[in-house]
Amino acid sequence: MADIGNASLILALIFSVYSAVVSIANTRRGSISLAASARNALIATFVLFTLAIEIMLYALITNDFDIKLVAIHSNEDMPLIYKLTALYSDKAGSLMFWGWLISIFSMVLAFQKRKTSIEMTRSATGILAAILAFFLILITIGLDVFEKSPLTVTDGLGQTYQHVAMVMHPLLLFLGFAGFAIVFACILGALVLGKRGSEWIGGIRRWALFSWCTLGIANLVGAWWAWDVGNWGGYWAWDPVENAGLMPWLLGTALVHSIAIHRKRGYLKHWYIALAIFTFIFTLLSPFITHGGLEESPLHGFDNSPVPPYILTFIIIVLAGSLGVIVWRRRSLKDEHKPLSFISREGAFLLTNLVLVIIVLIVFLGTIIPGVAEYLGNEEVAINRGFFDKSAGPVLLALVFFMGICPLLGWRKSSPGMFRRNALFPFAASSVAAIVVLISGVGNWYALAAFVCGFPFFTIMQEWTRGTRARHRTKGEYALKAFVSLIWKNRPRYGGFIVHIGIILITIGVIGSSLHSDNSLVNLMWAGGGVLLLGAIIAFWPDRKHVQLVMRQN
Amino acid sequence: MVVAVSVILLIIGILFVAYPLFRPLKRKDEERETIKQLHVKQSTIHSILEELEMDYEMGHISDEEYRELDAKYKAELN
Numbered sequence: 001m002a003d004i005g006n007a008s009l010i011l012a013l014i015f016s017v018y019s020a021v022v023s024i025a026n027t028r029r030g031s032i033s034l035a036a037s038a039r040n041a042l043i044a045t046f047v048l049f050t051l052a053i054e055i056m057l058y059a060l061i062t063n064d065f066d067i068k069l070v071a072i073h074s075n076e077d078m079p080l081i082y083k084l085t086a087l088y089s090d091k092a093g094s095l096m097f098w099g100w101l102i103s104i105f106s107m108v109l110a111f112q113k114r115k116t117s118i119e120m121t122r123s124a125t126g127i128l129a130a131i132l133a134f135f136l137i138l139i140t141i142g143l144d145v146f147e148k149s150p151l152t153v154t155d156g157l158g159q160t161y162q163h164v165a166m167v168m169h170p171l172l173l174f175l176g177f178a179g180f181a182i183v184f185a186c187i188l189g190a191l192v193l194g195k196r197g198s199e200w201i202g203g204i205r206r207w208a209l210f211s212w213c214t215l216g217i218a219n220l221v222g223a224w225w226a227w228d229v230g231n232w233g234g235y236w237a238w239d240p241v242e243n244a245g246l247m248p249w250l251l252g253t254a255l256v257h258s259i260a261i262h263r264k265r266g267y268l269k270h271w272y273i274a275l276a277i278f279t280f281i282f283t284l285l286s287p288f289i290t291h292g293g294l295e296e297s298p299l300h301g302f303d304n305s306p307v308p309p310y311i312l313t314f315i316i317i318v319l320a321g322s323l324g325v326i327v328w329r330r331r332s333l334k335d336e337h338k339p340l341s342f343i344s345r346e347g348a349f350l351l352t353n354l355v356l357v358i359i360v361l362i363v364f365l366g367t368i369i370p371g372v373a374e375y376l377g378n379e380e381v382a383i384n385r386g387f388f389d390k391s392a393g394p395v396l397l398a399l400v401f402f403m404g405i406c407p408l409l410g411w412r413k414s415s416p417g418m419f420r421r422n423a424l425f426p427f428a429a430s431s432v433a434a435i436v437v438l439i440s441g442v443g444n445w446y447a448l449a450a451f452v453c454g455f456p457f458f459t460i461m462q463e464w465t466r467g468t469r470a471r472h473r474t475k476g477e478y479a480l481k482a483f484v485s486l487i488w489k490n491r492p493r494y495g496g497f498i499v500h501i502g503i504i505l506i507t508i509g510v511i512g513s514s515l516h517s518d519n520s521l522v523n524l525m526w527a528g529g530g531v532l533l534l535g536a537i538i539a540f541w542p543d544r545k546h547v548q549l550v551m552r553q554n
Numbered sequence: 555m556v557v558a559v560s561v562i563l564l565i566i567g568i569l570f571v572a573y574p575l576f577r578p579l580k581r582k583d584e585e586r587e588t589i590k591q592l593h594v595k596q597s598t599i600h601s602i603l604e605e606l607e608m609d610y611e612m613g614h615i616s617d618e619e620y621r622e623l624d625a626k627y628k629a630e631l632n
Contacts, residue, residue, distance in 0.1 A: 007560040015567055036574030044567040202598050264602060345614070410614045418613065463612075470611035490605055 023126025075156030099135030123189030165225030176215025184280035294371025404456030430454030
């Protein structure tokens with residue numbers, strides 16, 4: 001079976017290369033027959049990829065320990081769900097799964113009836129086929145996913161990985177990564193055709209939102225797992241592998257907002273194209289980091305993987321190719337709109353995007369510097385979480401505050417009077433919240449947090465109230481119907497505020513856990529022996545394998 | 555066995571990929587596509603117009619700007 005799986009992958013590679021070459025060669029000619037042939041080759045790639053995945057899953061379910069992936073990551077006693085998810089516990093298996101998701105999404109794009117077009121599908125086909133060819137090279141040449149095993153039986157998946165969060169986290173992460181590959185292919189495909197993608201922006205926006213949501217949830221689920229399995233230093237340790245998932249999400253955040261502005265106002269065209277390219281590149285950077293391209297992750301990652309040079313080469317090809325297309329099609333990128341005023345909602349969005357890019361740069365530098373220093377033969381450079389907390393933390397907080405500013409500004413140009421009028425309620429309400437926190441004696445930092453988080457929260461409340469009133473006035477709808485219609489009929493904006501409230505809640509959680517935590521190192525010498533720590537008596541029970549809170553001091 | 559299965563898969567794949575190269579071209583698909591594109595564009599403009607009206611009602615956009623954009627999108631719609 002393993003040999004048939006391998007043969008399927010090699011055939012899939014052949015068809016994906018054919019699809020990529022024919023699509024790219026057909027760009028100028030625009031032959032319908034060649035485009036259909038390239039599309040069929042992409043379908044053949046998907047079918048063969050699926051066959052290989054089926055074979056691997058069958059091997060996992062039936063405990064076929066002749067395959068190394070099965071022998072290392074699974075055993076007979078493991079529950080079925082973990083046998084299946086053992087696929088993405090492996091360095092080759094995870095890449096196989098990711099590539100397969102891209103092939104599924106390519107099919108969805110090819111057969112999508114709404115909000116897309118044959119033209120867009122054709123232009124994106126070649127790029128997606130090239131991306132699939134890269135993944136197939138990784139799992140057939142770089143790594144051998146169906147490698148035969150000299151082992152008989154091993155321990156299987158580690159206990160910490162047999163957790164519901166570890167079923168969901170990689171799945172959501174790869175869904176997000178695969179989705180951003182589609183966004184990249186569509187936007188670059190539009191550019192190749194000399195179009196701006198404005199005609200297809202609705203379809204692209206849906207893919208970007210889907211990818212952004214799944215990747216965001218993946219990061220949260222990963223944080224939940226880190227917290228739940230313990231001994232990780234909390235839910236977020238700024239580990240290179242964690243950062244690898246965070247950076248594309250941050251860029252994706254900027255991308256989603258740029259697409260929204262471009263769709264509505266025609267601005268930020270260059271931004272959304274650049275962000276689509278770099279978001280995709282950062283998704284590729286993730287396996288580069290996870291497979292030890294920079295350094296072995298202190299917490300998790302794959303050891304001794306041969307794929308980082310392949311990934312780095314592909315990143316360079318993507319970057320050079322994208323820049324080449326941008327230079328080639330620079331005329332179609334010329335802005336025909338009036339110059340953008342910085343004191344406007346468009347300007348504020350641009351500033352928000354810049355802030356997001358700055359955060360990504362900080363996290364990127366903090367992540368790569370130790371590896372680069374080691375590569376250059378310098379002394380060990382250790383960048384701990386303090387660097388990230390102190391540098392990225394305040395900028396992230398400023399970003400949350402900015403979420404409250406943008407909706408208060410008018411489009412194209414905003415007068416100071418209009419801004420003052422709009423900002424009065426959120427400013428006053430968040431100031432009151434901060435004063436209440438200050439008076440209650442919780443602490444100065446909490447008061448600042450109440451102001452920073454309160455400002456965007458009260459802005460959203462004000463926008464929802466005003467919007468509901470406006471609908472009530474103009475459409476004659478009663479309050480509840482007006483509110484529901486407001487959100488439903490203007491989902492990109494008023495629905496988006498729901499996500500902003502989620503971000504505010506996460507920020508409050510992060511601030512609370514950061515300000516209210518303390519660390520002490522103690523030795524619990526004997527079973528059941530208690531120690532007074534941070535105002536609580538804590539005991540360790542070896543038979544239960546956990547530390548127990550016995551009594552909290554009042 | 556493996557070689558036989560691989561050859562069968564390869565032949566089926568080649569036939570499937572080559573099929574469009576030998577069948578007559580269908581311009582109908584292109585026409586259908588153009589109509590679909592127009593529908594997509596119309597629906598996008600309708601939703602933008604609705605958002606624009608909302609922005610105007612809430613004072614996020616000036617009278618002049620509203621009239622200019624409203625006329626522009628309605629012209630595109632026609």
